[in-house]
Amino acid sequence: MAKANTKSRLNQRVLVAMSGGVDSSVAAYLLKEEGYGVIGATMKLFCYGEKQERQKACCSLETINDAKQVCEQLGIPHYVFDMEEEFEREVIEDFVKEYEKGRTPNPCIRCNQLIKFDYLLNKAKELNCDFLATGHYARIANSNQSCHYERSGSCRKPKNPLKLLKGADEAKDQTYFLYRLNQNQLSRIKFPLGELTKKEVRKIAKEGGLKTAEKAESQEICFVDTSVSEFISDKIKVKRGDILDTSDRKMGEHEGVPFYTIGQRKGLGGGFKEPMYVVDIDAAKNAVIVGQEQDLYKKEVFFDDANWISGDTPAGTGLSAVIRYNMKEESVSELKQIQGAYKTIFEKKVRAVTPGQSIVFYSGDECLGGGIIKN
Numbered sequence: 001m002a003k004a005n006t007k008s009r010l011n012q013r014v015l016v017a018m019s020g021g022v023d024s025s026v027a028a029y030l031l032k033e034e035g036y037g038v039i040g041a042t043m044k045l046f047c048y049g050e051k052q053e054r055q056k057a058c059c060s061l062e063t064i065n066d067a068k069q070v071c072e073q074l075g076i077p078h079y080v081f082d083m084e085e086e087f088e089r090e091v092i093e094d095f096v097k098e099y100e101k102g103r104t105p106n107p108c109i110r111c112n113q114l115i116k117f118d119y120l121l122n123k124a125k126e127l128n129c130d131f132l133a134t135g136h137y138a139r140i141a142n143s144n145q146s147c148h149y150e151r152s153g154s155c156r157k158p159k160n161p162l163k164l165l166k167g168a169d170e171a172k173d174q175t176y177f178l179y180r181l182n183q184n185q186l187s188r189i190k191f192p193l194g195e196l197t198k199k200e201v202r203k204i205a206k207e208g209g210l211k212t213a214e215k216a217e218s219q220e221i222c223f224v225d226t227s228v229s230e231f232i233s234d235k236i237k238v239k240r241g242d243i244l245d246t247s248d249r250k251m252g253e254h255e256g257v258p259f260y261t262i263g264q265r266k267g268l269g270g271g272f273k274e275p276m277y278v279v280d281i282d283a284a285k286n287a288v289i290v291g292q293e294q295d296l297y298k299k300e301v302f303f304d305d306a307n308w309i310s311g312d313t314p315a316g317t318g319l320s321a322v323i324r325y326n327m328k329e330e331s332v333s334e335l336k337q338i339q340g341a342y343k344t345i346f347e348k349k350v351r352a353v354t355p356g357q358s359i360v361f362y363s364g365d366e367c368l369g370g371g372i373i374k375n
């Protein structure tokens with residue numbers, strides 16, 4: 001049976017998104033070991049440029065070369081796709097507009113949604129690849145019971161939809177960044193690292209002699225080569241305005257609403273009797289609202305632009321949700337749709353609900369989907 005499976009895989013091609021890091025390198029390595037026809041692909045985005053200080057960014061010249069060398073080690077083809085125009089339009093412009101509105105976006109989620117699993121998935125189709133694979137720590141379940149991608153049309157709603165599950169390494173789980181995937185996409189995606197821990201991935205890379213085995217991870221926003229504040233101020237004209245308390249009394253002046261986010265304490269000036277935090281941003285009034293620690297906690301969260309992975313809004317009990325990456329899941333007591341948007345009520349208050357960030361829902365290990373926080 002194993003030989004038959006390997007033989008069938010020899011007829012299947014997988015395009016692997018390779019960032020030049022250890023995770024995507026091991027993803028390509030494992031798929032080749034399993035018998036798939038593997039092709040490596042690196043996206044040339046905004047963060048590859050002439051600035052020498054950014055040479056260690058996720059798609060710098062150095063990382064493109066690292067990906068190329070790993071592909072040479074594995075004996076597989078390597079392509080570099082220039083997606084600067086798409087990345088600028090879909091990710092960077094949205095990032096700037098969101099900050100201009102006083103919101104705090106998560107560009108990695110949008111990059112996954114529109115660049116990796118839209119534009120790059122289309123590149124996989126152009127190369128006649130059956131799948132696109134990435135180095136994300138996540139799993140896909142029920143693949144043999146769900147619909148399969150058809151080149152001539154879209155996937156009909158399956159009786160047993162594919163499920164997006166957390167990665168086995170809880171500390172590295174990346175389903176928060178993948179909640180906008182749909183059934184069509186899941187049917188053509190592979191996550192080879194889903195059942196592995198980061199330690200195991202490093203070990204495989206060392207044993208395989210991969211160039212990237214000891215490479216450090218990048219935790220920053222790839223296209224921001226200074227601070228977010230400096231990046232934003234280079235893109236838009238900011239205006240000073242009033243800092244108000246929750247009773248609408250003026251407490252000071254701010255440098256511009258794009259420089260502030262919910263929960264922020266620094267940069268508010270002095271003279272307060274107790275610690276003060278940003279609790280709201282009113283871009284229309286050009287005002288930053290501050291309050292005390294207790295003012296940051298809320299039970300109700302409103303969101304829109306929802307994506308439900310199964311196609312249906314989650315129902316029933318046992319739901320939990322997070323309002324930012326790496327946050328502890330909190331139990332949800334109610335989730336309902338209101339005039340095209342959604343309202344969720346947590347059992348306990350959550351801290352620093354931030355417009356522009358994503359709220360993502362879970363049922364056990366299953367990521368159900370979510371949306372963009374608006375309140």
